[in-house]
Amino acid sequence: MPTITFYGAAQEVTGSCHLISSSSLGDVLLDCGMHQGMRAKHLISKEQFSFNPASIDMVILSHAHLDHSGRLPCLVHEGFVGPIYCTEATAQLLPIMLFDALSLYENDLRRENRKRSRKGLADISAQYNKEDVLNVLECLKPFPYKQQVDIGNGALVRFYDAGHILGSAIVELTLDDHGKQKKLVFSGDLGNTDTLLMNDPVHLDTADIVLMEGTYGDREHKTLGDTQKQLQEILSNAFARGGNVMIPAFAVGRTQELLLYLGKLQQAGLLDNWQIFLDSPMAIEVTSVYDQWLPNLDCEGIKTLCTGEQTLLKNFLSTLHLMVDAEDSMAINKISKGALIIAGSGMCTGGRITHHFKHRIWDSRNTVIFVGYQANGTLGRILVDGARHVKLFGEDIIVKANIETLNGFSAHAGQAALIEWVSHFKTNPKVVLVHGEPDALEALACKLEQMHNIQADIPILGDMIEF
Known part of the structure; x- marks a missing residue:
């Protein structure tokens, strides 16, 4: 009988990694993601895998976000040589x-090893390198x-659009x-149906077991209209204060959705005179990939961009500036007001956004807008929870900037959409909830039982179930 062992994203939001073992196909890994906010010293000081990477026969990858793909180079470094199945767009983003x-x-590792050298300690060896990424x-x-x-021995795999980011798959x-067929459906990350850019997640109706994410299993998002209105009001108030706006945004998905929202506001004459800085080389490169796939995305949201004259990076948002070099990024610090800065990382665990915080978060004229999920332990979560002081680059800095949260931008389905998606299965499958914090998964499980008499399992790290 096939089994699933949960090695990540079990009662936590990041680190997706589930091992399927069967006599016919061997060991198949669903995703191989890293934990959000993991720095070099933590990445290296802990054992990476609770299984032998060389024994894994293949990987099936739901999408390109690092919390689903980020440990693949370590997997290869430690002996994995099999195929990695994914969608075409995921292969472009990866x-x-x-x-x-x-x-x-590598930057984190160099920094950590400098600290160790000053203490007379030996260097920590790298867990993976460029060659591993290429492999x-x-x-x-x-x-x-x-x-x-x-994919061999009578096993079949098929991907369906999950509507989360470009290339994301169910x-x-x-x-x-x-001699008997068993069908597993893994939701990956299911998208928010009320967005401008992505298609709605595809509904399936047949499975023996369903692994479903529950990131927002305990709450709903604001509607598209409410979110657009709230964003416009926040930006209008910030402009009136003579301040600047900082938006930590994930390079894949959130940034592209945000550019589309800002373009719509500008077209409606509701964007004031903001100068918009996309301060992320990675987000710029990712957005160029999105531009190649625009005709395949939600036509209602982006039909004005599918004429060939406009893309997310070209001619749609007239005040958009692309900041590639570090010197470009630092030049933004000279702007005293009217700068809207989109930069990574999305949960503020590093990247250029932390430098902008250092220069601006202590000024009450400025505003920080969070447009995505902030995991426990990240700087983003600390700020959302109301911290009045944060430590940045060794300095204790007071937080006086206005902190705003727009959960309508979420790329994840809310509670009702999750329940609606899983209720389409007609075969009474076993339902297992992953990729969510305990409270969110418990709330979702309770609702599933109340509304549809579905008894959902919530595994912990290391649990194994048969199906």
Whole structure:
């Protein structure tokens, strides 16, 4: 009988990693993600895997976000040599994601080893390198949505649009179990149906077991109209104060959605005179990939961009400035007012946004707008929870900037959408909730039982279940 062992995103939001073992197909890894906010000293001082990477026969990757893909180079470094199945757009995004993560990792490692040298301690060796990233990319086996692919020994895999980010997939895996077919559906990250850019998640109706994310299992998002109105009001108030706006944004998904919202406001004459700075080389590169796929995305949201004359990076937002070099980024500090800065990292665990915080978060004229989920322990979560002092680059800095949260920008489905998605299954599958904090998963499980008599399991790290 096939089993699933949960090695990540079990009662936590990040680190997606689930091991499927079966007599017919061997060991299959669903995702291989890193924990958000993991720095070099933590990444290296802890054992990376609770299984032997060399024993894994293949990886099925739901999408390119690092909390689902970020440990693939470590997996390869430690002996994995099999195929990595993913969608075509994921294969385009993954090099950008993994090389950026490698750069940050190597910087962290150098910093940590300098500290160790000053204490007379030996250097920590790198867990992976550029060659490992290149080997990951060599392992990729991309294919389109809805195409069923034979992955050996009677097993089939098919991807459906999850509507979360470009290339994100719901995974349908069919296994042969002693002559009987068993079907597993893994939701990956399900998208928010009320957005401008992405398609709605596809509904499926047949499965023996469903692994479903529950990031927002305990709450709903504001509607698209309410979110646009709230954003316009926040920006209008910030402009009237003569301040600047800082938006920590994930390079994949959130940034592109945000650019579309800002463009819509500008077209409606509601953006004041903001100068918009996309201060993220990674986000710029990712957005260029999105531009290639615009006709495949939500036509209602982006039909004005599909004429060939406009893209998210070209001619749609007239005051958009692309800041690639570090010198460009530092030049923004000279602007005293009217700068709207979009920069990573999305949870403020590093990147250029932290430098902008250092220069501006102590000024009450300025505003920080959070447009995405902030995991426990991250600087973003600390600020959202109301911290009045933060430590940045070794300095204790007072927080006087206005802190705003727009949860309508979320790329994840809210509670009602999650319940609606899983209720489409007609085969009474076993439901397992992953990728969510305990309170969110418990709330979702209670609602599923109340509304549809679905008894959902909530595994902890290391749990194994049969199906």
